[in-house]
Amino acid sequence: MIRTAIVEDDPACAELLRRYLERCGREWGLEIQAELFSDGLDIAEGYRPVWDILLMDIEMPHMDGMEAARRIRAVDPAVVIVFITNMARYAVKGYEVDALDFVLKPVTYPQFAMKMKKAAAIAAGRERRYLLLPKDGVEQRVSTDDILFVEVINHRLYVHTAGGVYVRSGSMQEMERQLALPQFARCNNSYLVNLRNVVGVRRDAVLVPGHELPISRPKRKAFLQTLSDYFGGGFR
Template sequence: MNLKVAVCDDNETDIKYMIQCLNDWSHTANRVLEIHTFLSAEQFLFQYEEEKDFQILILDIEMGKMNGVELAKKIREVNQDIQILFVTGYPDYMSEGYEVDALHYLMKPVSQEKLVKVMEKAAGNLKSQEKYILLQGNGEMLRLPVNKIIYVEVFSHSCVLHMTDETVETRTSIGKLESELGTEFIRVHRSFLVHLSYIKKIVKAEIFLESGEAVPLARRKYAEVNLAFIHFYGGGQDLQ
């Protein structure tokens, strides 16, 4: 399982040490990490507007204008699944971690042994959250992770699942896929079903996706899709 990790700390020395610890763990545990670093909460929020697929967020607490706890509260408004880990030199904020369902607090200087245990727990939590769908596709029975399906397109007498790392063709109908994939997906056109988390922008006749692709939006679906998109991200609360 690949993991996308954000490290947010206003101390560059601490960031470098954290990257070293994470890389050591990834090599030992045979995991693939995609690590992004940020020097402020505001910098992370700016990036989060474009990339909402971070899975683990490692936060310093004492940072400039917005501290780590305030950032965690904003993220929790729209994302209940991300694993949040606080690192701090101050124990005073520990009680506030319960408000954002923080996975753990680690005191600075961070012990690599303790970090490894917390990362293993985070990876386990994320694994248990994964949803799969079983489909007959590409000539075989496939078990596909739902969170990697960007959109579904009707093509001739088949449906094509456009995923983050592959394309799968199945004879399963789009109606059946819509019912099985659940509320994270919305029918935007009679021939298109889209995962709400991959939508970047909605205009009158098109939906632009994080992948850079655009899919058609039926005129009668415009209001419904907008409303679903707003609800999906926590009632349209502004992250800025």
């Protein structure tokens, strides 16, 4: 499923974009969920990083799309932003907030579908590289590259990152399925290690920044082989 927010103060244009998204979903065999926001302030205030794509008007009365995008980027580096505008000059400013593209008004379906197809493909690729994790009562989108390791204690998952620890409920098996990336491997039943961030190996432990994690005897051979394959040799 692709979760899309339409941020547009013109009800007729917002409804047109929603119908276009439905048509894209039918033609591509995708489930595209759309929610409408009538102003940049409505989505930026209390923003939660649950969207895959933002279709953002630029000129809106209370908060323009560019300012809303700047605020959103501060907490969500992954969401794909496509601006909807009648002024091409805004395209250059879009680079400031890492916008993918812009669609000129009046929006035609062929133009919209072409740019949405690119946005959907990028969103699908990014989804695997980020996790939604809770911290201080707020969900944050965290890059999998920043994860050092995941630890399970009493059915709670502790996701250790360079920027701190995130805690959520769940099992290690669920986390492995969610990540589904070759850079993660178990060194024992309690730890799932991001091989990208391994800095060394001792006889019975793997080293990641600030931590020394034990390698269990049953998993030692498979873990070291996976680590060796990941780095192209050198760890045995």
